Amino acid sequence: MSGDISAPSRGPQLSEQVATRLSDAIQSGEWARGERLPTEAALGQRFGISRSVVREAISMLRNAGLVTSRRGSGSFVADAPTVSLRLALPDSDLDSVIEVLELRRPLEVEAARLAASRRTPSQLRRIRNAMVDIDEAVEAGHSGVEQDLAFHRAIAEAAHNAHFTAVLDFYNRFLHHAIQVTRTNESLRETFMQQVVAEHQAIVDAIAAGDPEAAAQAAARHLEHAEVRLRQAPEDLIARVQAQRPGAPE
Amino acid sequence: MSGDISAPSRGPQLSEQVATRLSDAIQSGEWARGERLPTEAALGQRFGISRSVVREAISMLRNAGLVTSRRGSGSFVADAPTVSLRLALPDSDLDSVIEVLELRRPLEVEAARLAASRRTPSQLRRIRNAMVDIDEAVEAGHSGVEQDLAFHRAIAEAAHNAHFTAVLDFYNRFLHHAIQVTRTNESLRETFMQQVVAEHQAIVDAIAAGDPEAAAQAAARHLEHAEVRLRQAPEDLIARVQAQRPGAPE
DNA sequence: CAAGCTTAATTTGTCAGACAAGATGCTAAA
DNA sequence: TTTAGCATCTTGTCTGACAAATTAAGCTTG
Numbered sequence: 001m002s003g004d005i006s007a008p009s010r011g012p013q014l015s016e017q018v019a020t021r022l023s024d025a026i027q028s029g030e031w032a033r034g035e036r037l038p039t040e041a042a043l044g045q046r047f048g049i050s051r052s053v054v055r056e057a058i059s060m061l062r063n064a065g066l067v068t069s070r071r072g073s074g075s076f077v078a079d080a081p082t083v084s085l086r087l088a089l090p091d092s093d094l095d096s097v098i099e100v101l102e103l104r105r106p107l108e109v110e111a112a113r114l115a116a117s118r119r120t121p122s123q124l125r126r127i128r129n130a131m132v133d134i135d136e137a138v139e140a141g142h143s144g145v146e147q148d149l150a151f152h153r154a155i156a157e158a159a160h161n162a163h164f165t166a167v168l169d170f171y172n173r174f175l176h177h178a179i180q181v182t183r184t185n186e187s188l189r190e191t192f193m194q195q196v197v198a199e200h201q202a203i204v205d206a207i208a209a210g211d212p213e214a215a216a217q218a219a220a221r222h223l224e225h226a227e228v229r230l231r232q233a234p235e236d237l238i239a240r241v242q243a244q245r246p247g248a249p250e
Numbered sequence: 251m252s253g254d255i256s257a258p259s260r261g262p263q264l265s266e267q268v269a270t271r272l273s274d275a276i277q278s279g280e281w282a283r284g285e286r287l288p289t290e291a292a293l294g295q296r297f298g299i300s301r302s303v304v305r306e307a308i309s310m311l312r313n314a315g316l317v318t319s320r321r322g323s324g325s326f327v328a329d330a331p332t333v334s335l336r337l338a339l340p341d342s343d344l345d346s347v348i349e350v351l352e353l354r355r356p357l358e359v360e361a362a363r364l365a366a367s368r369r370t371p372s373q374l375r376r377i378r379n380a381m382v383d384i385d386e387a388v389e390a391g392h393s394g395v396e397q398d399l400a401f402h403r404a405i406a407e408a409a410h411n412a413h414f415t416a417v418l419d420f421y422n423r424f425l426h427h428a429i430q431v432t433r434t435n436e437s438l439r440e441t442f443m444q445q446v447v448a449e450h451q452a453i454v455d456a457i458a459a460g461d462p463e464a465a466a467q468a469a470a471r472h473l474e475h476a477e478v479r480l481r482q483a484p485e486d487l488i489a490r491v492q493a494q495r496p497g498a499p500e
Numbered sequence: 501c502a503a504g505c506t507t508a509a510t511t512t513g514t515c516a517g518a519c520a521a522g523a524t525g526c527t528a529a530a
Numbered sequence: 531t532t533t534a535g536c537a538t539c540t541t542g543t544c545t546g547a548c549a550a551a552t553t554a555a556g557c558t559t560g
Contacts, residue, residue, distance in 0.1 A: 014543070028427055029342050039511060050544045052302075055512085059306055063313035065336060071512045072551030081339040085420040086315060086332045087412070102364070103413040106356035114352070162337070163353040167417060170335040264514075289540060300515045305541090321541045322522035 015056035018047055022057055026066050026077055033081065036074045037067065090174050097178040098227060100171050105223040107168060108152065112203055112219035115158035116212040123158040124208055130154045131200050138193060143183040145176055151200065155219075158207070182229045192229055199225060265306035268297055272307055276316055276327055284329040287317070340424050347428040348477060350421050355473040357418055358402065362453055362469035365408035366462040373408040374458055380404045381450050388443060393433040395426055401450065405469075408457070432479045442479055449475060 022043075031037050038046065040054045047054070058075055061067045065082040069075040090096045119127070130151035137144035149172050156165045182192070199222040206215035272293075281287050288296065290304045297304070308325055311317045315332035319325040340346045369377070380401035387394035399422050406415045432442070449472040456465035 024423070027339060027423055041511085052543060052545090056305070056309060056542090059309045060313055063310050066339075069512065070552075072510080073553075074511060082336045083339050083420075083423070084334040084336040085416060086334045087416045088330050088332055099411050099413060102360070102411050103357075103417065106360035107353075110352070110356035161349050161352050163340075163349060163421075166335065166337040167353065170333075171413075173333075291540085302514060302516090306513090319541065320523080322539080323524075324540060 014049065015053045015060070018043075018049065018053060019057035019060040021047075022061060023064070023066060026061070026081065027083070031077050033077050034079045036076050039074065085170070092174070092177050094230070097174065097230065100174050101178075101223065101227050101230070104168065104171055104175070105220070105227075107164060108155070108223055109216045109219045111156045111159040111161075111164045111168070112207065113212040113216040114161065114164075115155050116207045116210055116215035118160045119158035119207055123154065127151065127154045127158065127204055127207065131204060134200070135197070138183075143180050145179045145183060148179055148183075149176065155203070155207070178230055182226070195225060195229075196222075264299065265303045265310070268293075268299065268303060269307035269310040271297075272311060273314070273316060276311070281327050283327050286324045286326050289324065335420075342424070342427050344480070347424065347480065350424050351428075351473065351477050351480070354418065354421055354425070355470065357414060358405070358473055359466045359469045361406045361409040361411075361414045361418070362457065363462040363466040364411065364414075365405050366457045366460055366465035368410045369408035369457055373404065377401065377404045377408065377454055377457065381454060384450070385447070388433075393430050395429045395433060398429055398433075399426065405453070405457070428480055432476070445475060445479075446472075 022037075025031065026037075037043075040051050040058065043058075044051045044054045058067060058069065062069055062075075064084060066078055067075050067081075068078050090100060115123075115127075130147065130153075133147040134144045134151060137147045153165065153169065153172070156168050159165075199218065202218040203215060203222060206212075206218050272287075275281065276287075287293075290301050290308065293308075294301045294304045308317060308319065312319055312325075315334070316328055317325050318328050340350060365373075365377075380397065380403075383397040384394045384401060387397045403415065403419065403422070406418045409415075449468065452468040453465060453472060456462075456468050
């Protein structure tokens with residue numbers, strides 16, 4: 001049996017096809033975590049390919065963090081296998097940032113909704129602390145970007161779904177810069193900062209009250225206004241802040 | 251100066267050492283972006299190693315997104331650097347799948363909303379074709395899982411935001427199995443499949459009409475019902491489908 | 501019988517050489 | 531000059547072999 005694993009169809013990279021099939025097999029649980037997968041020779045015979053290709057395929061999986069190989073022993077499914085999402089490094093121009101915001105908006109809204117119904121008392125405390133940290137940082141003359149991101153992260157954590165924190169964390173890097181732009185702009189016009197504080201407060205109140213819909217609406221309003229504030233930042237300000245970053249392109 | 255590249259010291263993985271040195275060389279600007287690096291044979295001679303090791307090393311760099319290889323031409327330093335999000339591989343039990351669904355729901359809803367206002371005529375055509383493909387696959391006795399995912403992907407593409415397709419594609423892998431479970435269940439009860447068709451039709455109609463809110467509502471309904479259908483699939487069915495996969499451990 | 505050592509079998513890592521599949525550039529013909 | 535063919539180069543794949551490390555069996559010894 002198991003003969004229905006036919007020869008890989010002609011196509012792009014042979015080793016890549018094999019890697020994909022092995023990856024699928026692992027992710028679908030064909031081999032349990034920590035389990036040893038067949039030897040390279042066996043896999044080669046099974047797929048009808050040479051050991052070189054099997055090795056290349058396994059090498060890809062190893063680099064992807066799905067398997068670990070021990071010489072003399074075999075290759076094993078990683079005990080904490082990871083999968084990786086790769087994408088081109090987004091630019092930091094206004095349009096690219098807004099693209100990221102477009103993705104974040106529904107995620108943050110849903111995270112706030114879930115947080116309102118799932119947050120533990122300690123998580124609520126952490127969210128409130130994060131909000132206070134923003135004020136303190138701003139009053140101390142800092143931009144408060146880190147604290148702002150931590151605030152949103154605390155909400156995502158309260159949603160009790162690791163995927164939200166993972167994806168939002170991932171995209172945080174690209175917003176760091178953008179938030180700083182608005183903060184720099186907002187420091188000139190005090191009203192902006194007051195808006196942000198009020199919006200944050202509305203989110204926290206809804207989460208504290210355990211009102212999912214109110215939390216979602218407050219988060220949606222916050223994200224929409226954030227985009228408006230970002231658009232009001234003049235382009236030259238964006239470029240100026242960008243130039244401050246270390247390792248900027250020469 | 252290049253002569254001081256002595257034989258790699260004894261240590262962990264030979265190919266790993268070479269990969270590190272090549273990576274350093276690239277990031278230090280020894281080869282510019284898009285430039286072709288030496289041939290595998292040349293690198294092998296330069297480091298005093300065989301071509302196999304060079305290939306493994308380059309494979310790592312390729313996997314890390316630092317170089318791209320073209321058969322017959324050579325290996326080149328990538329011109330577009332990538333970032334990667336790595337997270338623990340989700341389990342395939344019901345709770346884990348539902349966690350993934352929780353993340354997908356807001357994303358798919360927003361994607362449908364954006365698609366309704368941004369889709370081009372050709373994208374609308376592709377969405378409709380994908381919907382037809384599902385029917386044909388199901389009538390041909392297949393599960394139609396691939397076609398179902400392709401349908402949702404077509405909608406994400408029509409949203410004109412690469413982040414949506416990236417994240418949704420990323421999480422598609424973990425739903426593949428789950429959808430198959432419901433399909434297997436649905437094949438027993440024809441009404442489920444009719445529900446799916448009707449829900450898909452509602453989404454497409456809203457996107458075709460250019461009505462963002464209707465598209466969002468239709469997508470939300472579809473995702474909610476999908477979760478209901480999944481929950482109705484008994485646990486043992488999940489295990490059975492998993493065991494059906496070819497090459498299951500003996 | 502139990503424990504420890506030795507040895508053989510297994511498996512990944514590395515080496516070497518060869519051919520296949522494309523890509524590149526040169527040369528000759530139109 | 532342009533184009534077609536051809537030689538050459540480079541990566542992808544195949545084959546076979548050995549080295550290094552692990553594993554398991556067998557044997558010895560207490």
